[in-house]
Amino acid sequence: MTSQKSKAAPKPAAKAPQRERGRARVAALLDAAAQVFARDGYEGATMTAVAKHAGASIGSLYQFFPTKPLIAEALYAREMEALSTALAEAAQGGPWRLDDLAEQLFAALIGYVWKHPALAIISDRRRADAKPRRGQPSNLRDQLAALLAQARPKPTADEARRAAWLIHVLSKGASAAKVNEDPQYAMLMAELRAMLRARLSHD
Amino acid sequence: MTSQKSKAAPKPAAKAPQRERGRARVAALLDAAAQVFARDGYEGATMTAVAKHAGASIGSLYQFFPTKPLIAEALYAREMEALSTALAEAAQGGPWRLDDLAEQLFAALIGYVWKHPALAIISDRRRADAKPRRGQPSNLRDQLAALLAQARPKPTADEARRAAWLIHVLSKGASAAKVNEDPQYAMLMAELRAMLRARLSHD
């Protein structure tokens, strides 16, 4: 934190790279950021560490991401994009019954989150930073609901929303409880899937 | 001054107060720490802020808690103690059926965690700092299992463990998904409770 700039300060934004070379560098920087955030947490991660991890100089990092929050935002956007794609792929090939589809989405979501630990960390921080506005919608939940709406027989909007919410909550629980680090891993996952399916398959 | 300590360096520990005044001060410091951790997160919380919040000087804080991790540990211990008590109370007055008892414990756990947001923050950090040793047991889960073992008819050890695990995962999910900040709060909680009960009351 250095000088409190008193001029208008046209809020800085991550600059899009102009050349091929630049695009590669940005990708490398984001990869590095993901690793460092995952290892050290958001506050624990230093800009210097990110740059070094990417094999770039600190100056170079700042060329593309003028502040620390901006790199987090950019990483978040990239990860959410990829997650979106992964979920969409998991819903391919249908139509599926609601419970089957939910199970597949749950598995895909959990799988993605475990392979991209930085995502959870940045999401947390975003939530922490956001003004505590009630009921702010989860984009993730919306997307899940949209995908679930493609089940057959077609669920009502409410049913889809409810299923999306269940998937969301269970996946959070599984991540937070570090289910993947438990030796009983397979059994526990089966348990969660069964719980989800049971709750949906009906009554 | 500070001096490079070549002197044994007998890893610092929280000093126990010996006078009534000290005891009060320690309690106040822990209260302040809980608030600041809850508000700013572990890394975001500063020792200065904790001291100020407690109406103490920075030196006073360091007299009892010579490092930031130590105050986190002390707070964690105090919170876990209280949580233990709360859970034990929730299990009073039985005997209960397993699904009823589980539901009560779930409600008690969720309730406690929501009233003590610092606990989640510190738990997270402890896990993050711990060497990534596989399958290290959760004391909380053990205690839940022990309480659940008192259900009637008596569950097997495996059943108790499984129930404890479900409670744990669902509570994590509920916290992480900030269920309590959702306008639909009551309905969602009911949903979770039903899911838990259904999974236990059995197959």
Add this chain to the structure above:
Amino acid sequence: MTSQKSKAAPKPAAKAPQRERGRARVAALLDAAAQVFARDGYEGATMTAVAKHAGASIGSLYQFFPTKPLIAEALYAREMEALSTALAEAAQGGPWRLDDLAEQLFAALIGYVWKHPALAIISDRRRADAKPRRGQPSNLRDQLAALLAQARPKPTADEARRAAWLIHVLSKGASAAKVNEDPQYAMLMAELRAMLRARLSHD
């Protein structure tokens, strides 16, 4: 912020400057450190004072010397290098008789130490910090012995070692007793030189 580093913590080392500007800065910082150590002693010297003396910001100092011991080490290395050179020069132009050479080295050593008071201070501290391992060899003594071995007639290894040790002890005595601050300075030095020469010139 500061963050409890759970990250490997790869023991910090003085960073070598990569640019001309950095090299100049490092030299200035070491010069400043020498002055401040000489004036205030090791413990009394503050990083802030060193930085200010060098006309650098505290951050700049820490960029190159991340801890106080590290700057002391770097200064020690630089001084020992220079002392080495000075002693080698004093031994030039031989061959000399052992007692003559010893006298010259003694004078050179004393002269250097008096012009570089920080060296004695840092040496002291290094010894104090070192694990009390018996008989750890003095590099200085080794170098003196090597130079003395060039005397003619050639001394035995033992004779050279003994002479080196005498020079070392007498120089320590002269420094510690602050002979150079005594009004009788010239006479006292002559006395010491005579003592050394008498002890070597034989028998």
Add this chain to the structure above:
Amino acid sequence: MTSQKSKAAPKPAAKAPQRERGRARVAALLDAAAQVFARDGYEGATMTAVAKHAGASIGSLYQFFPTKPLIAEALYAREMEALSTALAEAAQGGPWRLDDLAEQLFAALIGYVWKHPALAIISDRRRADAKPRRGQPSNLRDQLAALLAQARPKPTADEARRAAWLIHVLSKGASAAKVNEDPQYAMLMAELRAMLRARLSHD
């Protein structure tokens, strides 16, 4: 360092204890100080460490020694007293020849200093703190000279002073070079004694 007192401030002094109990406590505190100074150096020694070492409370320490310099001064006085006595004892039983007496005094001085490492540390600091006044006399040297004056045949005042100075310088050298930690200890000491005796017994 706390408040800058603006009142006259009647310079604090070590308070003499009134009762038997107090005398014992003062002795214990000085013993503790000696150990801690020896281990950590003057700056590195903390008042808290001294108090703990003595099994006293910090408040109790300050009762007798209101500042850190004062405890150093008191310790210095006690040590110098004891050293004086030791030297006087070493000179007993004469008359001796000058070289014999010098050798005995040298041995006694070295022996005392090695058994009381705090003395060297405090002496250093006193010198460091003293305004750099030229030629300020060494009380120790004066006492040595006085004792040496009792040799037979009676030395001139100059001879006694010269011998005292040699003893002083050699003892400093031996301490600084940590002769006592060298495996060759006995041989090295013999060397020093021989050097001293040769220089005196004379020319």
Add this chain to the structure above:
DNA sequence: TATGAATGAGATTTCATTCAT
């Protein structure tokens, strides 16, 4: 654009000393 040096606010921590009981 790339690089590494420079900056300084602010965080953690220490410790001599004073105060209240």
Add this chain to the structure above:
DNA sequence: GATGAATGAAATCTCATTCAT
């Protein structure tokens, strides 16, 4: 007197960010 808590100036160290080349 004795005890332990309280204080705060000052020291060490960190790191996001800016600058100069």
